[in-house]
Amino acid sequence: MLMARRHRYLAATAVVAASLLLASCGGSDSGSGDGRxxxxxxxxxxxxxxxxxxxxxxxxxxxxxxxxxxxxxxxxxxxxxxxxxxxxxxxxxxxxxxxxxxxxxxxxxxxxxxxxxxxxxxxxxxxxxxxxxxxxxxxxxxxxxxxxxxxxxxxxxxGEYTMVFYNKDLFKKYGIAEPKSFDQLTAAMDQFVAKGVTPLANAGAEYMAQQYLYQLALSKADRSWVDSYELYKGRTDFHDAAWTYAANTFADWVEKGYIGKNSTSVKAEDAGVSWIQGKAPILFSGSWWYGRFQTEAKFAWDTTLWPGSNLTLGSSGxxxxxxxxxxxxxxxxxxxxxxxxxxxxxxxxxxxxxxxxxDAAAITDPKSKQLIAQFNTLTGRDGLAFYPDWPVAGFYDTLVSETQKLMTGSEKPDDWLDHLQKAYDQGAPTR
CATH class of the missing domain: 3.40.190.10 (Periplasmic binding protein-like II)
Structure with a gap:
C-alpha cells in the first residue's frame, strides 16, 4: 500500500525510543560495527x-x-x-x-x-x-x-485487504437497512444523502479515493485483467469497460453526494478519524484500520467484503x-x-x-476471527488484486492528483483515463 498501509495513515514523525550506540553489525556482509x-x-x-x-x-x-x-x-x-x-x-x-x-x-x-x-x-x-x-x-x-x-x-x-466498514448505529438511527448487495449499498447511500448525510468517508489527498476507483474497476474485472495491469502479462487499456465504468461511476458518486467534494484535500488519517467519531456511516478501506477501530470506535460496527465483486484490493502486508x-x-x-x-x-x-x-486455535477474539475468515475467503477464491499505484514508479502521485481533479470536476472521466494511460505507458517496462 501502495500503500501502502498502509499504507498511509500516520503523520510523519520521528520518535527515538532510546539513546543508544551507533548501529553496528554481526555479519560478514554487513559493514563495520559491534552488533550491539x-x-x-x-x-x-x-x-x-x-x-x-x-x-x-x-x-x-x-x-x-x-x-x-x-x-x-x-x-x-x-x-x-x-x-x-x-x-x-x-x-x-x-x-x-x-x-x-x-x-x-x-x-x-x-x-x-x-x-x-x-x-x-x-x-x-x-x-x-x-x-x-x-x-x-x-x-x-x-x-x-x-x-x-x-x-x-x-x-x-x-496479510491485508480492503472491506466495507459500516456504522450499525447510524444505519439504525436513520432507519436504513444494512446492505448485503451492491444495489442495496447504493440504495442506502441514496437514503443517507436524502437525510443530509454524506455516506462515504473519503480522503482525496492520499490513497483512499483512488482505492474506491480501483475497487469499482475490479468489480468488472477478472484475474487476467489484474495480471495485465500489475504484472504486465498483457496490455492495459484504461479505456476498457472496467476502467471506464470506474471513472464514470466515481464521478457520478461525487455528483450524487455519496462522496463529499470537500474531501478532496483530506488525508487518510482524518478520514479514518471521522469514521471513528461517527461522522460517516460507511468507510471503504483496509484491514490496517481494524485493530484501531476495535479500540477506538465507541459504536456497533461491522464489515463486509465489497458486494458484487470477487476481487478486492489486498496482498501481503x-x-x-x-x-x-x-x-x-x-x-x-x-x-x-x-x-x-x-x-x-x-x-x-x-x-x-x-x-x-x-495457530488458528490461538485466535480467540470474535472480531479477529471474522477478519481472518474474510481474508481466507478472498485467498480461497484468488481474490487479492493488489493496489492501483503498484505497477509503475511515481504512479501513486499521478493517481492522487488526477483523482483530485476528477473529484472537483476540473477533469472529466475520459481525460482522467487518458492521463493515467500516459503515465502508465511511460513507466511500464517493455515486456
Missing part, C-alpha cells in the same frame, strides 16, 4: 495490531539478545515513501525497516540495488515455508523489479526489508524471524491483524 544496536524503522500506530505486535517483538528480541538494544524510530508512511531511495543510498539507512510492497516501491529499490537479497535467509530460516504462496508474491522481485519471481527482497508477516548498507544485518534477520514466531503471530491475530503463521 539494531536500528528499526516502521510506521505502524502504537495502538494498531501491527504496532502492538512489533513492540512485543522488540521486547522479545532484546530478551533473546542480552546486551543488544533496539533503537526504534517511528516514521510516517508518506515520509518513507518519498525519501526511501535517498535514505537507503546514504550512511543513515536503518538496519531493518518497513516498506511498501510492489513493483513501484520495493521492486524499484531492489532493481536499484538498495536492498539486501534475503533468499538465503528465507530458505535457511524457513520463511519460505511459513508464508503462504498467495502472500509470498510481494516478497520476490526479478531483475526488472517485477514482483512474483526472482529473489527475496522483503518479508511480509501479515508491508515488507520488512534490510537496506544494502545496513550495519547490523544478522540482527535484522533475527528480528524478522521473531516477528514470524508463533508468540508474535498469535498476538497479532488477537489484536486485529491478519497473521500468516499463527
Amino acid at each position: 544496536t539494531l536500528r528499526l524503522w516502521h510506521y505502524e500506530g502504537p495502538d494498531s495490531a501491527m504496532g502492538v505486535a512489533w513492540n512485543e517483538a522488540i521486547k522479545e528480541f532484546e530478551a533473546q539478545h542480552p546486551g543488544v538494544k533496539v533503537k526504534f524510530e517511528e516514521k510516517g508512511f508518506e515520509q518513507i515513501q518519498k525519501t526511501a531511495p535517498m535514505i537507503l543510498n546514504s550512511s543513515d539507512a536503518p538496519d531493518v525497516m518497513e516498506y511498501n510492497k510492489g513493483n513501484a516501491t520495493a521492486g524499484l529499490l531492489s532493481k536499484q540495488g538498495l536492498l539486501t537479497d534475503l533468499t538465503t535467509e528465507a530458505t535457511q530460516r524457513g520463511w519460505d515455508k511459513k508464508i503462504p504462496a498467495s502472500v509470498r508474491t510481494t516478497s520476490m522481485y526479478d531483475t526488472n523489479g517485477v514482483m512474483g519471481s526472482g529473489n527475496w527482497y522483503g518479508v511480509p508477516d501479515y 508491508n515488507l520488512w526489508v534490510v537496506p544494502k548498507g545496513a550495519k547490523n544485518k544478522q540482527l535484522a534477520y533475527d528480528f524478522i524471524d521473531i516477528t514470524l514466531s508463533k508468540k508474535i503471530q498469535n498476538l497479532l491475530g488477537n489484536k486485529g491483524g491478519i497473521p500468516v503463521a499463527a
Whole structure:
C-alpha cells in the first residue's frame, strides 16, 4: 500500500525510543560495527495490531539478545515513501525497516540495488515455508523489479485487504437497512444523502479515493485483467469497460453526494478519524484500520467484503526489508524471524491483524476471527488484486492528483483515463 498501509495513515514523525550506540553489525556482509544496536524503522500506530505486535517483538528480541538494544524510530508512511531511495543510498539507512510492497516501491529499490537479497535467509530460516504462496508474491522481485519471481527482497508477516466498514448505529438511527448487495449499498447511500448525510468517508489527498476507483474497476474485472495491469502479462487499456465504468461511476458518486467534494484535500488519517467519531456511516478501506477501530470506535460496527465483486484490493502486508548498507544485518534477520514466531503471530491475530503463521486455535477474539475468515475467503477464491499505484514508479502521485481533479470536476472521466494511460505507458517496462 501502495500503500501502502498502509499504507498511509500516520503523520510523519520521528520518535527515538532510546539513546543508544551507533548501529553496528554481526555479519560478514554487513559493514563495520559491534552488533550491539539494531536500528528499526516502521510506521505502524502504537495502538494498531501491527504496532502492538512489533513492540512485543522488540521486547522479545532484546530478551533473546542480552546486551543488544533496539533503537526504534517511528516514521510516517508518506515520509518513507518519498525519501526511501535517498535514505537507503546514504550512511543513515536503518538496519531493518518497513516498506511498501510492489513493483513501484520495493521492486524499484531492489532493481536499484538498495536492498539486501534475503533468499538465503528465507530458505535457511524457513520463511519460505511459513508464508503462504498467495502472500509470498510481494516478497520476490526479478531483475526488472517485477514482483512474483526472482529473489527475496522483503518479508511480509501479515496479510491485508480492503472491506466495507459500516456504522450499525447510524444505519439504525436513520432507519436504513444494512446492505448485503451492491444495489442495496447504493440504495442506502441514496437514503443517507436524502437525510443530509454524506455516506462515504473519503480522503482525496492520499490513497483512499483512488482505492474506491480501483475497487469499482475490479468489480468488472477478472484475474487476467489484474495480471495485465500489475504484472504486465498483457496490455492495459484504461479505456476498457472496467476502467471506464470506474471513472464514470466515481464521478457520478461525487455528483450524487455519496462522496463529499470537500474531501478532496483530506488525508487518510482524518478520514479514518471521522469514521471513528461517527461522522460517516460507511468507510471503504483496509484491514490496517481494524485493530484501531476495535479500540477506538465507541459504536456497533461491522464489515463486509465489497458486494458484487470477487476481487478486492489486498496482498501481503508491508515488507520488512534490510537496506544494502545496513550495519547490523544478522540482527535484522533475527528480528524478522521473531516477528514470524508463533508468540508474535498469535498476538497479532488477537489484536486485529491478519497473521500468516499463527495457530488458528490461538485466535480467540470474535472480531479477529471474522477478519481472518474474510481474508481466507478472498485467498480461497484468488481474490487479492493488489493496489492501483503498484505497477509503475511515481504512479501513486499521478493517481492522487488526477483523482483530485476528477473529484472537483476540473477533469472529466475520459481525460482522467487518458492521463493515467500516459503515465502508465511511460513507466511500464517493455515486456
